Amino acid sequence: DLASDRAGLLLLRSAVGGRTLLWNSTQTSPCSWTGVVCASGRVIMLRLPAMGLSGSLPSGLGNLTELQTLSLRFNALTGRIPEDFANLKSLRNLYLQGNFFSGEVSDSVFALQNLVRLNLGNNNFSERNNFTGSIPDLDAPPLDQFNVSFNSLTGSIPNRFSRLDRTAFLGNSQLCGRPLQLCPGTEEKKKSKLSGGAIAGIVIGSVVGVLLILLLLFFLCRKRNKKDENETLPPEKRVVEGEVVSREKSNESGGNSGSVEKSEVRSSSGGGGDNKSLVFFGNVSRVFSLDELLRASAEVLGKGTFGTTYKATMEMGASVAVKRLKDVTATEKEFREKIEQVGKMVHHNLVPLRGYFFSRDEKLVVYDYMPMGSLSALLHANGGVGRTPLNWETRSAIALGAARGIAYIHSLGPTSSHGNIKSSNILLTKTFEARVSDFGLAYLALPTSTPNRVSGYCAPEVTDARKISQKADVYSFGIMLLELLTGKAPTHSSLNDEGVDLPRWVQSVIQDEWNTEVFDMELLRYQSVEEEMVKLLQLALECTAQYPDKRPSMDVVASKIEEICHPSLEKEEEKNHDFKDADNGFSQQYHSVDSGVSQA
Ligand SMILES: Nc1ncnc2c1ncn2[C@@H]1O[C@H](COP(=O)(O)OP(=O)(O)OP(=O)(O)O)[C@@H](O)[C@H]1O
Numbered sequence: 099d100l101a102s103d104r105a106g107l108l109l110l111r112s113a114v115g116g117r118t119l120l121w122n123s124t125q126t127s128p129c130s131w132t133g134v135v136c137a138s139g140r141v142i143m144l145r146l147p148a149m150g151l152s153g154s155l156p157s158g159l160g161n162l163t164e165l166q167t168l169s170l171r172f173n174a175l176t177g178r179i180p181e182d183f184a185n186l187k188s189l190r191n192l193y194l195q196g197n198f199f200s201g202e203v204s205d206s207v208f209a210l211q212n213l214v215r216l217n218l219g220n221n222n223f224s225e226r227n228n229f230t231g232s233i234p235d236l237d238a239p240p241l242d243q244f245n246v247s248f249n250s251l252t253g254s255i256p257n258r259f260s261r262l263d264r265t266a267f268l269g270n271s272q273l274c275g276r277p278l279q280l281c282p283g284t285e286e287k288k289k290s291k292l293s294g295g296a297i298a299g300i301v302i303g304s305v306v307g308v309l310l311i312l313l314l315l316f317f318l319c320r321k322r323n324k325k326d327e328n329e330t331l332p333p334e335k336r337v338v339e340g341e342v343v344s345r346e347k348s349n350e351s352g353g354n355s356g357s358v359e360k361s362e363v364r365s366s367s368g369g370g371g372d373n374k375s376l377v378f379f380g381n382v383s384r385v386f387s388l389d390e391l392l393r394a395s396a397e398v399l400g401k402g403t404f405g406t407t408y409k410a411t412m413e414m415g416a417s418v419a420v421k422r423l424k425d426v427t428a429t430e431k432e433f434r435e436k437i438e439q440v441g442k443m444v445h446h447n448l449v450p451l452r453g454y455f456f457s458r459d460e461k462l463v464v465y466d467y468m469p470m471g472s473l474s475a476l477l478h479a480n481g482g483v484g485r486t487p488l489n490w491e492t493r494s495a496i497a498l499g500a501a502r503g504i505a506y507i508h509s510l511g512p513t514s515s516h517g518n519i520k521s522s523n524i525l526l527t528k529t530f531e532a533r534v535s536d537f538g539l540a541y542l543a544l545p546t547s548t549p550n551r552v553s554g555y556c557a558p559e560v561t562d563a564r565k566i567s568q569k570a571d572v573y574s575f576g577i578m579l580l581e582l583l584t585g586k587a588p589t590h591s592s593l594n595d596e597g598v599d600l601p602r603w604v605q606s607v608i609q610d611e612w613n614t615e616v617f618d619m620e621l622l623r624y625q626s627v628e629e630e631m632v633k634l635l636q637l638a639l640e641c642t643a644q645y646p647d648k649r650p651s652m653d654v655v656a657s658k659i660e661e662i663c664h665p666s667l668e669k670e671e672e673k674n675h676d677f678k679d680a681d682n683g684f685s686q687q688y689h690s691v692d693s694g695v696s697q698a
Pocket of ligand 1: 399400401402404407419421465467468469471472522523525536
């Protein structure tokens with residue numbers, strides 16, 4: 099029934115009758131077989147993704163009762179799912195996303211007892227062609243993957259799916275219930291169920307709550323008054339030095355970041371003296387003063403291994419990132435020597451370190467502010483909901499940029515390594531170019547914990563976070579590459595619940611012949627670069643080899659990425675060409691005074 103004039107389909111027909119394995123049998127046609135595996139005349143896997151198949155599904159498919167995997171995603175198939183799909187009792191994986199299917203999905207499909215992955219998403223190419231009806235509430239085993247997004251499904255989401263990510267249901271305007279917004283009736287029901295006692299409890303609770311808040315405000319005001327009195331004293335009599343004081347968003351702060359916590363760095367810098375001033379790198383004596391920095395409105399960007407990082411926006415509008423280092427064990431002399439060495443590390447793919455401040459109580463390092471944040475935020479912020487989509491070209495350019503940055507650090511000597519490679523330390527410019535941050539900090543401050551191990555980036559041989567090595571960096575980079583390709587954080591709950599790390603998860607998926615399912619959903623539309631993706635995945639796995647000696651060096655990794663992704667990288671380069679000047683506020687603001695640093 100699958101016969102057509104395409105050579106590939108004819109081959110498939112003859113293959114179904116015998117024991118055959120087909121790979122890329124239609125090399126010359128624009129489409130490619132992902133594979134058809136027939137074991138003893140029984141079809142167990144049928145994968146025809148993005149082949150331009152059209153028309154409705156053949157009724158004969160229901161006879162393939164041993165079929166475990168059916169993937170027909172990203173074709174132009176129309177019509178309904180045939181009733182005889184109910185016979186596919188062995189079916190584990192059903193991928194029908196990205197077609198023009200329509201009509202109600204029979205309950206018997208949802209009820210297939212062996213199903214673990216079901217994707218019916220993105221069948222909404224026209225108003226007439228999409229899945230309709232409701233999702234039946236059935237007593238079926240839990241699914242590993244489920245997606246019905248962008249259809250016209252209606253009604254409430256059954257309880258068994260309520261813990262899934264909301265992206266699984268997006269784009270169905272008539273669908274309600276967790277994880278989407280509650281169904282209109284549900285809320286009313288809840289309200290009417292509240293007893294008189296419960297209502298009284300809520301009222302009393304609220305009154306007590308308000309009183310507590312008022313009390314708290316009263317104490318805070320008193321404390322603040324005391325602080326203000328303190329600031330009117332001459333500098334030598336002030337009590338606080340180098341303190342970061344939380345401040346509510348106010349006109350004074352000049353901030354624009356809504357609910358983000360605002361802070362202000364204050365210091366009794368009145369003492370003067372050289373060791374109390376900001377030191378800048380390069381041929382610049384002064385870019386801005388400590389006082390200007392301390393007057394800047396500051397927004398907490400996050401807390402990390404070595405301290406807290408703030409975005410400081412100066413009165414004239416330029417922004418920098420300031421990291422307050424905790425637990426610096428080095429003496430002042432050692433600190434200054436080491437940070438001077440770090441300041442000499444200048445490379446296109448490293449976040450420029452602009453300067454530092456050292457006093458007994460405060461150690462600050464000042465970087466360029468990277469406007470697009472980190473790769474981690476881009477991939478996972480908000481659980482991935484509403485994230486900026488990262489296309490393949492951008493991802494390969496980020497991989498190459500990060501690899502080059504790390505390779506540069508390694509090129510400075512056999513003991514020179516980063517020690518904390520992870521996606522939150524890969525920052526992005528306006529044009530999404532990668533810049534590695536936090537280099538050299540491992541030599542200055544003690545990590546307050548070993549988060550790399552906790553978060554899955556740490557090489558198995560690293561038992562002491564201070565003993566960093568180039569091969570351990572390669573391992574962490576490999577994990578970061580897997581993250582970029584799979585869209586899964588190494589801390590992803592579905593991995594950790596099973597006690598599996600990212601490389602092991604990828605290996606297991608590949609062994610199951612699921613090599614394309616391993617990639618981030620967003621990447622599945624780039625069928626033409628599947629080969630690049632698979633090769634990059636293999637490289638990432640090489641980087642995460644258990645034994646350090648088996649891992650490639652970072653410069654080899656960088657040149658392999660360049661070789662593998664060459665066509666995509668060229669495209670990205672062309673795209674960015676026009677935006678080159680718009681790198682970031684700091685560079686622009688200080689270009690004239692700062693030329694020494696920029697050129698270096
Ligand atoms: N120069 C910068 N520009 C923009 N955002 C930054 C900059 N430096 C750090 N950040 C962001 O600030 C947050 C905190 O960074 P920080 O380096 O303190 O911790 P981390 O990267 O989460 O962990 P670690 O300290 O282990 O590297 C992160 O989200 C990071 O991406």
